[in-house]
Amino acid sequence: MTEDNSSLLTGEFFDPIMVKYSKKSHFKWVFSHVLAHKGMITLFFLFATFTAVIGAATPVILGKLINEILSPSGIWDKITYFAFILLILTIISGLASFASGLIIEVTSQKVERDIRNEYYASMLSKSMTFHDEVKAGDVMARATFDTRMVNFFVNPVIHLAYSAIFGVLFAIGTMFFITPYWNSLPVLIIIPVAISFPIFFFARRFYKSVGPISVQIQASYSSLSAYLQEKLLGISVIKTFAREPFERVSFRERNDKLSEEIITRGKIRSKYYPVLFVGLGVGLSILWGSLLISWGIGNPVTSVLWTQETLLLGGVTVSGFGIGELITYSLLAGNLFFPVWVLSWMLVLTQMGFAGADRIVDILTKETIIPAPEKPIEKDQLKGNIEFKNVTFAYEGETKVLKDVSFAVPAGSRIAIVGPAGCGKTTLMKLLTRLYDVGSGSVIIDGVDVRELSLDTIRQNIGVIDQDIVLFSATIKENISYGKPNATEEEIFQAAKIAQAEEFIEKFDQGYSTIVGERGTTLSGGQKQRIAIARMLLADPKILVFDDASSAVDSETEDKINTAINRVLKDRTSFIITHRLSTIRHSDIIIVLKQGEVKAIGSHDQLLKESVDYWRVFARFSEIRKMMPEQMKSELFTGE
Numbered sequence: 001m002t003e004d005n006s007s008l009l010t011g012e013f014f015d016p017i018m019v020k021y022s023k024k025s026h027f028k029w030v031f032s033h034v035l036a037h038k039g040m041i042t043l044f045f046l047f048a049t050f051t052a053v054i055g056a057a058t059p060v061i062l063g064k065l066i067n068e069i070l071s072p073s074g075i076w077d078k079i080t081y082f083a084f085i086l087l088i089l090t091i092i093s094g095l096a097s098f099a100s101g102l103i104i105e106v107t108s109q110k111v112e113r114d115i116r117n118e119y120y121a122s123m124l125s126k127s128m129t130f131h132d133e134v135k136a137g138d139v140m141a142r143a144t145f146d147t148r149m150v151n152f153f154v155n156p157v158i159h160l161a162y163s164a165i166f167g168v169l170f171a172i173g174t175m176f177f178i179t180p181y182w183n184s185l186p187v188l189i190i191i192p193v194a195i196s197f198p199i200f201f202f203a204r205r206f207y208k209s210v211g212p213i214s215v216q217i218q219a220s221y222s223s224l225s226a227y228l229q230e231k232l233l234g235i236s237v238i239k240t241f242a243r244e245p246f247e248r249v250s251f252r253e254r255n256d257k258l259s260e261e262i263i264t265r266g267k268i269r270s271k272y273y274p275v276l277f278v279g280l281g282v283g284l285s286i287l288w289g290s291l292l293i294s295w296g297i298g299n300p301v302t303s304v305l306w307t308q309e310t311l312l313l314g315g316v317t318v319s320g321f322g323i324g325e326l327i328t329y330s331l332l333a334g335n336l337f338f339p340v341w342v343l344s345w346m347l348v349l350t351q352m353g354f355a356g357a358d359r360i361v362d363i364l365t366k367e368t369i370i371p372a373p374e375k376p377i378e379k380d381q382l383k384g385n386i387e388f389k390n391v392t393f394a395y396e397g398e399t400k401v402l403k404d405v406s407f408a409v410p411a412g413s414r415i416a417i418v419g420p421a422g423c424g425k426t427t428l429m430k431l432l433t434r435l436y437d438v439g440s441g442s443v444i445i446d447g448v449d450v451r452e453l454s455l456d457t458i459r460q461n462i463g464v465i466d467q468d469i470v471l472f473s474a475t476i477k478e479n480i481s482y483g484k485p486n487a488t489e490e491e492i493f494q495a496a497k498i499a500q501a502e503e504f505i506e507k508f509d510q511g512y513s514t515i516v517g518e519r520g521t522t523l524s525g526g527q528k529q530r531i532a533i534a535r536m537l538l539a540d541p542k543i544l545v546f547d548d549a550s551s552a553v554d555s556e557t558e559d560k561i562n563t564a565i566n567r568v569l570k571d572r573t574s575f576i577i578t579h580r581l582s583t584i585r586h587s588d589i590i591i592v593l594k595q596g597e598v599k600a601i602g603s604h605d606q607l608l609k610e611s612v613d614y615w616r617v618f619a620r621f622s623e624i625r626k627m628m629p630e631q632m633k634s635e636l637f638t639g640e
Contacts (some may be wrong), residue, residue, distance in 0.1 A: 056170035063328030108154035137226025146356030153353025164339030285333035376454035384411035384573030419593035463541035483539035
């Protein structure tokens with residue numbers, strides 16, 4: 001099932017699975033996933049129906065067998081025949097039940113697989129604005145717990161619901177074949193019909209009462225998951241400040257809240273009265289059937305008046321409704337008990353399944369902030385001419401981070417961006433790579449607005465080394481080649497050598513096959529920096545961005561890295577965000593930012609003569625202060 005989901009298309013990433021399923025509502029979304037496996041569902045219905053038919057036919061055969069055994073004139077050939085039929089039906093029923101259970105389980109796992117694939121594709125397509133707003137733990141809870149709840153809706157809910165509904169229908173239908181009639185009234189149907197009304201009433205009330213608490217349980221689970229993930233990521237801070245007792249109490253309060261909600265749902269379920277009614281109905285059915293025998297009811301398939309005429313053979317009543325029919329009737333009435341008993345679980349799991357689906361669809365349908373160009377411009381390689389034209393930007397709901405920023409740099413330039421913390425340096429580079437879109441103005445590369453370029457063109461031609469280095473839990477070799485999966489070993493080794501990473505990598509027992517921990521936790525800060533630099537160099541982008549990339553290495557290693565990188569920077573446009581004087585002074589162009597505005601642009605020597613804001617960057621260097629013009633000294637420490 002598909003629909004027009006063009007509003008969900010994104011410039012970040014697209015996969016056909018993102019528009020394959022209906023998202024008009026979470027109900028339609030669930031069923032569109034289920035109906036994507038029509039063949040499997042059809043087979044399940046076939047085998048489940050066959051099982052229900054046999055389940056209704058077996059008591060009838062058993063009743064005939066008992067009548068034949070109790071009859072003084074019983075023929076052993078018939079007894080053997082009925083016993084053999086029962087054996088065959090039992091075997092066939094078992095095989096059909098196994099097949100239906102296996103098919104629906106496979107279907108549910110495929111549905112869960114498809115949901116995870118769709119969900120992950122959607123996560124890849126979302127803009128950084130989305131990822132900045134959501135909690136990782138909440139996203140993970142929806143991908144795991146909520147997805148599992150949708151799985152449970154397919155199996156066991158659909159499995160049990162279909163089996164229960166048709167089991168009840170076939171059981172009641174079979175009663176028509178054995179029921180005596182009184183003035184055209186099928187007397188055996190009276191009790192099942194009578195108890196159906198209170199069962200429906202209480203089941204409906206139960207469904208409504210269990211719904212809100214099920215939604216709340218999943219929200220609390222998601223909140224607890226997000227809290228736990230956040231604290232585990234910050235475990236070093238917790239231990240540094242000895243906050244374990246506080247965190248233990250805080251987690252316990254949240255965990256207790258979730259536990260209380262689950263207990264509340266259990267209390268609601270304990271008041272599930274339909275089971276009481278159906279149990280009462282089974283007992284009344286046996287009593288009612290016994291009374292019919294004692295009254296000697298006539299032929300079960302012929303509308304006749306009740307009669308007291310009975311034929312006693314060996315003390316056993318033999319008439320249209322006898323001991324065999326009583327057992328058949330009792331078993332058919334008993335068939336009504338299991339569906340009603342599991343109904344409470346089905347209603348709970350249905351509520352949780354739809355609640356999970358609602359939470360997942362809520363994430364899937366959140367619009368991305370980075371739309372895809374209608375006709376994206378593809379370029380194999382960019383030259384690197386870059387211009388920011390009257391760029392203004394603010395994060396969601398915040399004050400402006402950048403205000404009317406304008407500058408232009410030619411291809412092959414080395415640009416240093418300096419300024420106090422929070423002035424917008426990193427944000428400026430995120431606009432260049434189009435992790436965010438400008439609020440107003442434009443960012444232009446080689447004469448083309450980045451919003452018109454395909455994101456593949458932008459991301460493949462711009463390499464970034466962030467302050468917070470992210471490595472994946474994989475081998476060092478796999479991390480270095482992440483941006484170029486088809487790289488040869490020689491290319492990987494060369495990139496590591498240029499980044500000054502070769503020496504420490506070869507000291508590991510497994511060398512390049514060494515597994516780094518999650519986010520590279522088994523490596524030092526300097527080692528992570530150098531592997532990240534090697535990863536970027538291997539991708540061979542035309543534009544480079546170093547966001548304080550050498551902050552975690554010592555001066556000796558930094559000099560080696562800079563020497564190697566200087567060779568790589570030839571004919572490439574590079575932006576360097578740093579406070580290291582040795583790096584800044586050798587840049588072709590230096591851009592000074594302050595409170596989101598460009599205060600000065602020029603070379604190192606030029607800015608030393610003209611910009612007091614540039615002087616403030618180096619105020620801590622005594623050798624630089626000695627060179628300060630007299631007219632600037634009075635301005636340097638006077639504040640903003």
